[in-house]
Structure formats: C-alpha cells, structure tokens
Amino acid sequence: MLEVNNVNTFYGEAQALHDVSLRVDKGELVVALGANGHGKSTLLKTICGLITLTSGSIASGSIKYKGKEISKLPPQVLVGMGIVYIAEDRHLFPYMTVLENLKLGAYNIRARPKEAENLEYVFQLFPSLKERKNQRAGTLSGGEGRMLAIGRGLMSNAEFLAIDEPSLGLAPALESEVFNRIYDINKSGVTILLVEQDVIKALEHADRVYLVEHGRIVFEGSKEEVLSDKHVRVAYLGI
Amino acid sequence: MAQLADTLAGGAALGTVYALLALGLALIYGVSRVFNFAHGSFFTWGAYLAYVFLVRLGLSYPATFAIVIPIMFMIGLLVERSIIRPLRLNPNFVFTSIVATLGLAFFMDYLCLRTFGGRLKALPQLFEGSVRYGGVVMSVHELAIAVISIALVVALAIFLSRSRLGMSMRALSQDIFGASLVGIYAGRTFGYTFGISAALAGLAGILLSPLFFLRPLGGWEILAKSFVIVAFGGLGSMQGTLIAAIILGMVESLITGYIGAVWSLVGWFVILLLVLIIRPRGLFGVWE
Numbered sequence: 001m002l003e004v005n006n007v008n009t010f011y012g013e014a015q016a017l018h019d020v021s022l023r024v025d026k027g028e029l030v031v032a033l034g035a036n037g038h039g040k041s042t043l044l045k046t047i048c049g050l051i052t053l054t055s056g057s058i059a060s061g062s063i064k065y066k067g068k069e070i071s072k073l074p075p076q077v078l079v080g081m082g083i084v085y086i087a088e089d090r091h092l093f094p095y096m097t098v099l100e101n102l103k104l105g106a107y108n109i110r111a112r113p114k115e116a117e118n119l120e121y122v123f124q125l126f127p128s129l130k131e132r133k134n135q136r137a138g139t140l141s142g143g144e145g146r147m148l149a150i151g152r153g154l155m156s157n158a159e160f161l162a163i164d165e166p167s168l169g170l171a172p173a174l175e176s177e178v179f180n181r182i183y184d185i186n187k188s189g190v191t192i193l194l195v196e197q198d199v200i201k202a203l204e205h206a207d208r209v210y211l212v213e214h215g216r217i218v219f220e221g222s223k224e225e226v227l228s229d230k231h232v233r234v235a236y237l238g239i
Numbered sequence: 240m241a242q243l244a245d246t247l248a249g250g251a252a253l254g255t256v257y258a259l260l261a262l263g264l265a266l267i268y269g270v271s272r273v274f275n276f277a278h279g280s281f282f283t284w285g286a287y288l289a290y291v292f293l294v295r296l297g298l299s300y301p302a303t304f305a306i307v308i309p310i311m312f313m314i315g316l317l318v319e320r321s322i323i324r325p326l327r328l329n330p331n332f333v334f335t336s337i338v339a340t341l342g343l344a345f346f347m348d349y350l351c352l353r354t355f356g357g358r359l360k361a362l363p364q365l366f367e368g369s370v371r372y373g374g375v376v377m378s379v380h381e382l383a384i385a386v387i388s389i390a391l392v393v394a395l396a397i398f399l400s401r402s403r404l405g406m407s408m409r410a411l412s413q414d415i416f417g418a419s420l421v422g423i424y425a426g427r428t429f430g431y432t433f434g435i436s437a438a439l440a441g442l443a444g445i446l447l448s449p450l451f452f453l454r455p456l457g458g459w460e461i462l463a464k465s466f467v468i469v470a471f472g473g474l475g476s477m478q479g480t481l482i483a484a485i486i487l488g489m490v491e492s493l494i495t496g497y498i499g500a501v502w503s504l505v506g507w508f509v510i511l512l513l514v515l516i517i518r519p520r521g522l523f524g525v526w527e
Contacts, residue, residue: 053419079422091417093410095475104410107403108422156421 001026001191002047002160007061007071009039009046009215016042016056018216024160024193029186031202032195033226033236034212040195041088043212044162047193048085049075065160080108082159088168090149094138098129101137101148105155114157121188122151125181143174150181160191167198175201199236203227244375246496247489252381253450254488255388258481259443260461261468262395263436265480268469269412271429272333273323276340278440278465279458280347285311285441286448287351287455290360300365307445308438315437318343319430327426344458352455362448384446389481391439396477408432460504467507471514472521479523 002024009017016039024030034040045051046058049070063071070078075085093101102122106115123130126147132140137148146166153161166182167175175198183205186192195212196202203209209226211219219229226232260282267275285307292303322343326335364380371377399405407428410418415425443461451457464487472483490510491503498506514522 050416050419053416075419076422076424079420085420087416087420091414091420093413093417095413096406096409100406104406104421104423107407152421 001028001066002193003062003064004047005062005064007046007063008059009042009051009056010059011042011054011056016215017046018214020046020061020212020215020217022210022217022220024191026191027186027189028207029183029192029194029205030208030210031206032193032210032212033197033199033202033232034195035197035236038212039215040212041164042215044085044164044193044195046071048083048162049073049078050085076108079156080110082110082157084153084156084158084161086149086153086161086163086166088164088166090145092137092140092145092148092152094136096137097134098137098140098148099133101152102129102133102155105152106157108156111155111157115155118155118157122154125154125184126151142169143171143178146170146174146178147181150178150185154185154190158190160193161185163192163194165196166194167196167201179204199232241374241376242496245377246492248375248377249381250489250492251485252377252385252488253447253491254485255385255392255481256443256446257464257468257488258392258484259388259439260465261472261480261484262392262477263439263443264462264465265469265474266408267432267436269475270408270432271319271323271411273336273340275433275436276337276462277318277344277347278436279460279462280344280351281311281315281437281440281458282444282447282461283351283453283455283458284314284347285444286362286453286457287355287360287444288441289362289445289448290355290453293362294360304442304445308442311441312434312438314441315434316430318437319433320426323429323433324426344462348456348458355453355455357455359452359454361452362445364449365446380449387446388443391442392477392481395435395439399477404428404431463504464507467511470521471511473518473523474521476521476523479521483522 004020004022007017007020008015020043032040032043045054047063051058058071062069065081065083093104102119106112106118128144129147129151132144140148163182166178170178179201182192194202203223206223209221209223210217211232264275264278267273288307288310289303292298292306322339323336326332326339329335365383366379369376369378370382399409407423410423411425411428418425468480468484468487471487472479487507490506494503494506
C-alpha cells in the first residue's frame with residue numbers, strides 16, 4: 001500500500017533521513033522503533049507531505065501510495081487520499097469543542113459524505129469523547145486529547161494512519177488503553193504505521209517492525225526477530 | 240434631557256457600524272496574524288466606489304451595494320494573493336506584512352486622492368426623514384445602518400460558528416499546522432478572510448459616508464478607531480467587540496455634541512487606557 005524508496009530528507013543543511021526505504025502493506029500495523037531525535041517523526045512527516053511545513057525538504061527518493069507517487073503532494077491532497085497524520089503534540093483546536101474538532105476532521109471532500117458514520121464509529125471507540133463533546137478541546141486531559149487527535153484523524157476517513165508516539169506523556173494505564181484502541185482501529189481495516197519509543201507496548205500487536213537510528217533504517221523484521229536481536233535487547237530493553 | 244437621549248441613540252447607531260469595522264480588522268489578525276494597516280483604506284475605497292455608482296452614474300442604493308461589495312471582496316482576495324501570501328515565506332513575516340500593508344494603505348489613499356481630488360464629497364442618505372420613539376428622535380438613516388450592521392454582526396457570528404469556511408477560519412487561527420492536518424488550505428482561507436474583511440470595511444464606508452463626508456485620507460481615523468475597539472472589547476470576542484463599539488460610539492456622540500468633534504479620538508484613547516489598566520485583555524477578551 002505504501003512504499004518508501006531511498007528517501008533522503010533535510011532540514012536546511014542537516015540531513016535527517018538517510019536513504020530510508022520501507023513498505024507497509026494493506027491492513028498491516030507496522031511499528032518504527034527508535035529513540036528520541038533519531039528521525040521517527042521526520043519519517044512520518046516526510047510520508048504525509050508535512051515536511052515542507054516544518055521547513056524541511058525531501059532531496060531524493062520516491063514515496064508511492066497505491067502505486068502513485070506522492071512525495072511532491074501537499075498534505076491537504078494526501079488527507080483527501082486517506083493518508084492521515086496523528087501528531088505527537090496533537091495540534092487540536094483548543095478553543096473549539098470536541099465535536100467541532102471532530103467535524104473539522106471531516107473537512108476534506110471525500111470524508112464529508114461519511115461524516116455521520118465516522119462520527120458514530122469514533123464515539124463508539126472513545127465513549128468519553130461523546131460525554132465531553134461540548135467541552136473545549138483545550139480543557140481535555142492528556143489521554144482524552146490524544147484520543148481526540150486520533151478520532152479527528154479517523155473522521156478524515158483515514159485508510160492509512162501515521163501515528164506519532166501515541167504513548168508520549170501518558171500514564172501507563174492510559175497508554176495501554178490508547179494502544180488497544182489503535183489495535184481496534186487496525187482490526188477494522190485501517191492500515192497503520194506507528195512510531196514509538198515504548199518497545200513493549202508498541203510491539204504487542206505489531207505485524208512488522210523497523211528500527212530507526214540516526215535517520216537510517218538499521219533493522220527490519222518480525223516482532224519475534226526484533227525481540228531476539230541482541231542490539232535491541234541491550235539498547236531498548238536493557239536486558 | 241431629550242437631546243441627550245437623541246445623542247446617545249445616534250452614537251449607538253454609529254457604534255454598530257464601527258463594530259463591523261473592528262470585526263473585520265480582528266478577523267484578519269485573528270485568522271492570519273496580519274495587522275492590516277490598509278483596513279481604513281478599504282473603508283475609503285468602499286465609500287468612493289459607492290460615490291461613483293450612486294452619484295456619478297446615478298444608480299440606486301441596492302444596485303450600488305450589489306456592485307461595490309463584491310468588488311471589495313475581490314480586492315481583498317487580490318491583496319492577500321498578491322501582497323501578503325508571497326511574504327509568508329519571509330522569516331520576519333509579522334514585520335514585513337505590517338510594512339507591506341502600510342505601503343498598500345498609502346498607495347490606495349493617494350490613488351483615491353489623485354482620482355477624486357481632495358474636496359469633500361457626500362453620499363445621499365439611505366432613507367430620508369426621522370422617526371420618534373418615546374422621547375427619542377433618530378434619523379431613519381441612522382436606524383437603517385444600525386439594523387444592517389447588527390444583522391451583519393449576527394450573520395458573521397453564525398457564519399464563523401456554523402459554516403465549514405467559518406470553522407476552517409477559526410481552526411487556522413488556533414492551530415495552523417493542525418488545520419493542514421485535516422486538509423484545510425491555509426492560503427485560500429486567508430484569501431477569503433481578507434475578502435470578507437474588505438467587504439465589511441467597504442460596506443461600513445458606504446453606511447457612514449452620508450454622515451461624515453468622503454475624504455481620501457479619512458481611513459486613518461477609521462483604522463485607529465477599529466484598533467481601539469478591538470483592544471477595548473478584547474480580541475477574540477465578537478460580543479465584546481459589539482458592546483465596546485456601541486459604548487465608544489455613544490462616547491463619540493457625547494464628545495462631539497458637548498465638547499467638539501476633534502476631541503472624540505482623544506476621549507476614546509483615554510477610555511482605552513483606563514480599561515487596559517484595569518483589564519489588560521479588554522472587556523471580554525479571551526485570548527492570552
């Protein structure tokens with residue numbers, strides 16, 4: 001479904017991604033693991049057309065979605081194709097209500113006819129958002145804010161979700177809750193590429209795993225292969 | 240006593256038009272973070288365009304509105320597209336956009352001066368005559384501009400809270416990156432914002448000119464007044480803006496009636512300073 005080939009991304013002179021290649025097949029939940037500052041977010045922003053908004057650029061390489069080259073397309077077009085980015089720092093509309101935030105998720109033309117259907121699905125997935133639908137997004141707790149960010153992405157009628165560090169800043173119980181919901185979303189047919197630092201939680205439901213270090217993909221394999229890799233065990237699990 | 244009531248009623252009507260101007264200024268600032276120094280010039284152009292169609296070409300008021308307001312909307316779109324948008328790539332956007340709109344204001348004003356000359360011109364009133372309610376006498380024109388302005392403020396509030404375009408404008412003002420994530424085109428939406436603001440300012444120019452005469456450089460006082468109202472009412476609150484505008488309209492009427500018109504802006508600034516000392520965010524401000 002998504003195919004990234006030999007992509008190099010820069011912020012000015014500084015190279016953030018080196019010759020990155022990866023693929024995500026339809027229906028998969030793929031996890032890109034890596035420590036902070038190693039280019040995981042840059043990877044997702046590169047795929048979702050957001051890199052130019054954060055003053056970066058793709059120097060070379062190709063990104064294909066369903067066989068179509070998308071590396072030159074703006075995020076607004078990609079959202080319309082069903083490629084949706086869920087930011088680690090959420091980027092909600094703080095002075096608008098939960099419901100308004102969700103409705104804006106359905107801004108693109110392709111999502112509009114399915115607004116009611118998607119809204120029902122989001123409320124079923126996150127009942128606490130339904131209870132708080134008339135509350136301002138800025139007043140939500142960290143976990144609810146994260147759920148709203150995911151819900152807003154689903155409202156865009158996402159087929160491919162790129163989720164940036166869903167566990168960031170959440171208490172362990174909430175973290176599990178968020179990961180379980182992400183797994184539910186994946187089971188419902190949405191393809192997911194997730195970047196994470198929390199190895200254990202992220203790997204639980206992963207189909208395949210990439211390891212990102214210093215802007216390079218240094219390892220690719222199944223969950224079992226990753227967990228038995230000596231480097232991963234030392235660097236990420238401390239065992 | 241009757242005269243005081245008349246003065247206050249006239250001032251309140253004036254204030255409702257000021258509210259349109261202030262909302263237009265606040266809309267551009269809120270959505271796209273541009274302080275538009277050409278706001279007063281949009282006002283002036285609206286008035287002079289109306290002068291052309293009403294007085295020179297002899298059209299009716301409805302026809303004039305139907306022609307001038309779309310023209311003002313297009314001018315707003317064009318200004319955003321050709322002047323503001325290219326500057327967004329500049330790292331000092333806040334500053335360069337101020338200089339650019341300042342330059343635009345001078346250009347628009349002096350183009351007006353060259354075309355129409357410096358002599359004062361007048362527009363006819365929307366309606367002749369006056370109405371009496373209780374002890375208060377008000378001209379029909381003042382009543383009409385208040386009705387039109389309040390209807391437009393309400394329409395703008397509904398537009399911003401309900402419509403897809405209005406919601407996308409608020410989304411942009413709150414998180415521009417988040418707006419891109421849901422598929423909102425920032426540039427296009429900024430353009431519509433400028434168009435709406437210019438149309439409101441132009442309309443205000445048409446509504447006020449029968450009371451004040453047309454002056455090519457008259458927009459600066461309007462810009463100052465719009466700014467004072469926004470600061471007084473508080474950025475981000477439409478209700479606050481309307482109330483502030485009505486209060487300041489009445490203050491202006493009182494000062495003009497009892498002290499002298501030249502003192503009205505002085506009075507406004509004194510009130511603004513007092514309010515900002517007590518409430519730094521303005522009367523109803525919601526923004527930090």
